[in-house]
Amino acid sequence: xxxxxxxxxAVLAGATLPAAVALAGPLGLPPLPVPANNPMTPEKIAxxxxxxxxKRFSSTGEVSCAxxxxxxxxxxxxxxxxxxxxxxxxxxxxxPTVVNAAYFASQFWDGRSADLEDQSQxxxxxxxxxxxxxxxxxxxxxxxxxxxVQMFKSAFGIEPADITMDHVKMAIAxxxxxxxxxxxxxxxxxxxxxxxAMSESAIRGFDxxxxxxxxxxxxxxxxxHALFTDNRFHNVGVGINRIQDKVPQIAPxxxxxxxxxxxxxxxVLTDPDSSELGRFAVTDGLxxxxxxxxxxxxxxxxxGPFMHDGSLTTLRDVVVHYNNGGxxxxxxxxxxxxxxxxxxxxxxxxxxxxxxxxxxxxTSPQHAKPAAVSAxxxxxxx
Amino acid sequence: MSNNYSRRAFLxxxxxxxxxxxxxxxxxxLAFATPQDNFTFAYISDSHIxxxxxxxxxxxxxxxxxxxxxxxxxxxxxxxxxxxGGDLAQxxxxxxLDHGAGMLAxxxxxxxxxxxxxxxxxxxxxxxxxxxGPQYYSxxxxxxxxxxxxxxxxxxxxxxxxxxTPEQRMLEMAGLDNPNGSPFMVGEKQREWLxxxxxxxxxxxxxxxxxxxxIQKIYKxxxxxxxxxxxxxxxxxxxxxxxxxxxxxxxxxxxxxxNISFNxxxxxxxxxxxxxxxxxxxxxxxxxxxxxxRADPFFERDATGWQMVNxxxxxxxxxxxxYNNRSRTVAFDHKRGHPAxxxxxxxxxxxxxxxx
Numbered sequence: 168x169x170x171x172x173x174x175x176x177a178v179l180a181g182a183t184l185p186a187a188v189a190l191a192g193p194l195g196l197p198p199l200p201v202p203a204n205n206p207m208t209p210e211k212i213a214x215x216x217x218x219x220x221x222k223r224f225s226s227t228g229e230v231s232c233a234x235x236x237x238x239x240x241x242x243x244x245x246x247x248x249x250x251x252x253x254x255x256x257x258x259x260x261x262x263p264t265v266v267n268a269a270y271f272a273s274q275f276w277d278g279r280s281a282d283l284e285d286q287s288q289x290x291x292x293x294x295x296x297x298x299x300x301x302x303x304x305x306x307x308x309x310x311x312x313x314x315x316v317q318m319f320k321s322a323f324g325i326e327p328a329d330i331t332m333d334h335v336k337m338a339i340a341x342x343x344x345x346x347x348x349x350x351x352x353x354x355x356x357x358x359x360x361x362x363x364a365m366s367e368s369a370i371r372g373f374d375x376x377x378x379x380x381x382x383x384x385x386x387x388x389x390x391x392h393a394l395f396t397d398n399r400f401h402n403v404g405v406g407i408n409r410i411q412d413k414v415p416q417i418a419p420x421x422x423x424x425x426x427x428x429x430x431x432x433x434x435v436l437t438d439p440d441s442s443e444l445g446r447f448a449v450t451d452g453l454x455x456x457x458x459x460x461x462x463x464x465x466x467x468x469x470x471g472p473f474m475h476d477g478s479l480t481t482l483r484d485v486v487v488h489y490n491n492g493g494x495x496x497x498x499x500x501x502x503x504x505x506x507x508x509x510x511x512x513x514x515x516x517x518x519x520x521x522x523x524x525x526x527x528x529x530t531s532p533q534h535a536k537p538a539a540v541s542a543x544x545x546x547x548x549x
Numbered sequence: 550m551s552n553n554y555s556r557r558a559f560l561x562x563x564x565x566x567x568x569x570x571x572x573x574x575x576x577x578x579l580a581f582a583t584p585q586d587n588f589t590f591a592y593i594s595d596s597h598i599x600x601x602x603x604x605x606x607x608x609x610x611x612x613x614x615x616x617x618x619x620x621x622x623x624x625x626x627x628x629x630x631x632x633x634g635g636d637l638a639q640x641x642x643x644x645x646l647d648h649g650a651g652m653l654a655x656x657x658x659x660x661x662x663x664x665x666x667x668x669x670x671x672x673x674x675x676x677x678x679x680x681x682g683p684q685y686y687s688x689x690x691x692x693x694x695x696x697x698x699x700x701x702x703x704x705x706x707x708x709x710x711x712x713x714t715p716e717q718r719m720l721e722m723a724g725l726d727n728p729n730g731s732p733f734m735v736g737e738k739q740r741e742w743l744x745x746x747x748x749x750x751x752x753x754x755x756x757x758x759x760x761x762x763x764i765q766k767i768y769k770x771x772x773x774x775x776x777x778x779x780x781x782x783x784x785x786x787x788x789x790x791x792x793x794x795x796x797x798x799x800x801x802x803x804x805x806x807x808n809i810s811f812n813x814x815x816x817x818x819x820x821x822x823x824x825x826x827x828x829x830x831x832x833x834x835x836x837x838x839x840x841x842x843r844a845d846p847f848f849e850r851d852a853t854g855w856q857m858v859n860x861x862x863x864x865x866x867x868x869x870x871x872y873n874n875r876s877r878t879v880a881f882d883h884k885r886g887h888p889a890x891x892x893x894x895x896x897x898x899x900x901x902x903x904x905x
Binding site for chain 2: 381384414415418419453454492501503504505506507508510511
């Protein structure tokens with residue numbers, strides 16, 4: 168899909184300014200990529216927000232997008248390990264934040280959707296998420312509810328009978344493109360030159376992030392912005408470690424089922440073993456076995472627990488996992504397919520503490536939490 | 550990062566359930582044999598398992614071999630056998646060879662070994678032979694005659710008289726760019742054996758030769774070289790279809806000399822750059838005196854890999870599984886009469902070119 172860069176902030180301000188004089192966006196973020204065929208408009212954003220929060224699009228009438236992507240929880244369902252859908256059913260994956268998802272080159276932990284538009288349609292019909300048998304119930308509602316009829320007309324200029332899932336997807340994606348956040352203490356310190364914006368510990372932690380911690384190779388930082396993701400997929404020894412002895416059975420079995428036409432989206436969210444195949448389940452590529460997308464680190468301190476399966480509770484646990492070279496407990500067997508970037512780091516306790524302090528400095532002001540919740544991220548140890 | 554062949558290989562499993570014939574798989578069809586004789590084999594090479602002390606080994610090299618073995622075990626249908634192309638060890642010590650043998654023991658297909666100089670120059674292959682058997686041999690498999698040579702021998706004077714200790718001899722040969730090294734050779738004794746071995750083989754039987762060093766002369770300074778390559782080539786010349794597969798160079802190379810196709814395999818440990826002869830002009834490349842860095846120093850598996858080999862036409866096609874990179878296929882181009890990369894080809898190559 169062709170994309171052009173637009174100034175979201177100009178759209179939100181209702182202005183039609185040329186990009187060069189557009190309002191400044193959040194500090195630390197690049198220009199927002201917007202697909203050429205789905206431009207940002209205030210009408211579409213309002214419609215998308217309505218759809219995002221509508222619980223009628225689930226089989227029980229109790230679950231909306233916002234259930235697992237709660238604005239009050241930085242658009243996650245923290246502190247749940249894995250998301251709860253209809254009837255408290257749980258899937259296999261930790262709800263990734265919507266915040267800044269607009270910038271990602273692919274969506275879902277395994278990248279099985281190329282963009283927000285495509286992504287938005289799947290949870291409606293996943294049996295452990297919103298549980299609809301198909302998308303028809305959604306179309307029935309939006310074609311008959313007078314409020315929706317009016318909003319679709321404003322956003323797309325169409326009559327009820329002409330509303331399709333494509334319009335629904337475009338509106339939700341457009342709303343999600345407004346959910347961006349920078350301006351963290353790190354942004355003010357690094358891009359804004361504000362010397363006291365980060366603590367001494369966080370500043371030392373940034374050194375670890377760039378150096379001994381080897382973090383920046385995947386959680387990338389550019390000269391004038393930082394998304395903290397390389398948009399690639401890596402096996403870092405989470406999840407796959409649990410099934411490694413069964414991989415020779417699970418992997419071919421999954422591909423056999425896939426060749427017979429199973430729905431990958433359903434399979435990876437409902438079958439814990441298939442889930443751990445990661446990106447491999449999407450591409451069949453041997454070098455992506457057990458690989459998951461590098462998540463952004465923005466607002467990470469308020470979106471725990473961590474990793475694709477929510478298996479690590481604190482940021483300290485995460486650092487220790489990497490410090491151990493891809494195993495949660497030192498001495499455990501490293502999985503055979505581990506990414507070539509992961510090895511033991513030999514960080515000191517102080518370096519680990521500083522690195523956690525650095526990650527806590529990546530929280531945007533609108534998602535900052537009172538101390539009680541961020542204690543989860545700070546961990547129990549000094 | 551696409552990895553097409555694993556998909557195809559796996560789909561074949563699916564094919565046992567669905568319709569095999571509809572699947573786009575031709576690479577296991579042997580043109581010269583009956584369908585039940587279809588086969589592939591995997592090729593892992595140059596793992597350079599390196600002992601540090603006690604039970605500590607260089608993790609990076611361990612991971613390369615562990616991963617190649619684990620991935621090979623996932624290929625369906627199972628390869629008929631797995632070749633290991635030499636340099637299992639770094640300094641040929643017992644701990645290195647034992648540790649490497651332990652990792653190779655996890656393969657779920659029969660293993661066949663080639664001797665590398667890093668396996669040899671400590672005890673002249675004695676412990677290696679104890680673990681893996683003869684240093685040169687031949688075998689038949691489904692209509693193909695396979696020959697394994699120990700091509701990393703050298704002059705007796707260098708081997709027996711020049712160095713005060715076996716350890717120093719090993720260290721001198723282990724340096725890629727060490728001027729104290731000595732050119733590799735197959736040697737007269739093995740050439741005599743090869744002559745006798747080939748005497749009973751029909752001329753239209755496909756021949757596949759495995760050696761560690763290239764049985765062709767590429768670059769003497771790095772021993773990308775076998776000193777008696779021409780003599781060995783002469784013994785292979787009478788056969789219609791001859792393929793030589795070699796390790797040692799840690800990079801993808803292919804060439805055609807007369808009827809003989811040459812293909813190299815990748816290392817699981819680290820990549821070497823092109824030899825300076827490739828520049829075809831004056832080069833200011835610094836002389837290597839220490840091992841060079843990884844291609845991507847962060848992703849330790851970058852520019853390493855292993856390969857599946859298919860002999861379906863009596864010529865070898867190699868599919869390279871390259872981590873963090875697109876897989877590549879170097880297949881014999883029957884129209885042009887030489888191996889060629891199926892994706893990366895220079896369209897400007899003139900048709901009568903004799904060196905690739």
